[in-house]
Amino acid sequence: MRYDWTPLWRSTIGFDRLFDVLDEVQRTADETYPPYNIERVDENRFQISVALAGFSSYEVALTVEQNVLTLEGRKGEKDEKTFLHRGISTRSFKRQFTLADHVEVKGARFENGLLLIELQREIPEAMKPRRIAITGAGPGKVSQIEAKAA
Template identity: 45%
Template structure:
């Protein structure tokens, strides 16, 4: 039996990579670190959409965090290095690694990032795209 997906319509051409990306993002079910996504008001002449992703990364320093964009994905990685041998009486805070992936729509760009009080804020925007109309010439063959 063939699996039907929303992208299997004959009218959606060239969306195979997007479907695979959505499947990969859906499978990443780890809820760490928690995050918020908010829409920001204003911007450059109010002509662009602005978003902020805020991740709770308490215990991570700037050196422990890495933010990259890869194939229209925003990837945030955190790697804490285990400190030298310590004698814990109780250990409830573990040195933990994480990778959080956000799928970016076409035209979205990362404007900047700031780490403050254990919260990593990543600002994104999407400028209004230029309307591009292109006429396609029709060749006639007889």
Template identity: 50%
Template structure:
């Protein structure tokens, strides 16, 4: 069965969406599903990622936000022979989970409670990128010109 999808026809007829198509292509790759996670939209511009990291302590986990990517890495310290396990069902293997963030999404506080790691995300749009209303003024006449800083002291000829 073919799993690759060809975005070439769409790339030819769009401008500036190459990053989006790259994200779609990389998102098609399989992952092992560990650790499991939830993504919740909590408000208009706020989100929360929750990872189930049973068996890990907060000191075993590292969270790095860089550009548009959030990386959560976990590596558990050695057990130092704390007993002979007859069955080991709690997965404590090392992991690295990457999340691709949209533009202007920033990672906020992280919390750890009951084996769940929770990371707050918020969309922070810079003032320069927010829509602004532009007032329409009267059109200047063709012979009117804007005076520059050196035009103040000149006399009319």
């Protein structure tokens, strides 16, 4: 079931990104492989941990294009092994993450069967909040607009 967020657009300002994210979550709700975590390391650093047991670094591709981080995995040659039970999935996959503005991928590494992707938000100086001086009549000063008697 899909929800239409259009009525909420009329009464909100600056929350358009929130509705885009909600729509994205709704679209990808059925995608469950490979499992992953997203962790906030500190205010401007994040880490995505993806469980990739059975994959090696040359079987995984990580790309970033226009605020979309794409992770693709494709197993190389097929094993000629006979399995009595196969619980570790090695199927091909493609998972995409939408990155917020000014978030950059700083690196990726395999560690204990997890692919760890390091992200950092780097807000340009021009985008950071700054205090604006307000000029005008100070306290105790009263200015009067000139008016002519009718």
